[in-house]
Amino acid sequence: MALYGGPYCVVNMWLTGYTWLHHSDETVPHYDEQAWDWMKGALGTIDRNYPNFINTLHYNIGSTHVLHHLFSYLPHYNAYEATLYLKQFLGDAYRYDERPVWRSLLEISKLSVAEQREKGVYYLISEFPYHEKEN
Secondary structure, eight states: TTTTHHHHHHHHHHHHHHHHHHHTTTTOOOETTTTTHHHHTTTTTEEEEOOOOHHHTTTTTSHHHHHHHHHHSSSSGGHHHHHHHHHHHHHOOOOEEEEEHHHHHHHHHHHHEEEETTTTEEESSSSOOTTOOOO
């Protein structure tokens, strides 16, 4: 258990949290089959502000995740520089969260409901949209 079970649980918890951070945010749209296409799906992620030691351990995949979705075969050692150019090219379509990753994790843990804002496009929100607010 100590040699396999513990490390297995830690790695899976880490990868699940890491993936959750990159695909969950109030600014990241989620699409159904009516609205989805490859480019929208590829841009359905967000770069996060990870501490340097995490970026080093993960070859900057957390802070260059949008690029990874668009160019998955790009070598990791070019990802940081390529992201600088990608930000310029995408403009407002590029998503980056400059909050510390621990704060982002806390904030996205509050997102519990998907709200449809246009046909086939959903965003995660923290308040149930059908609750009437008490006066």
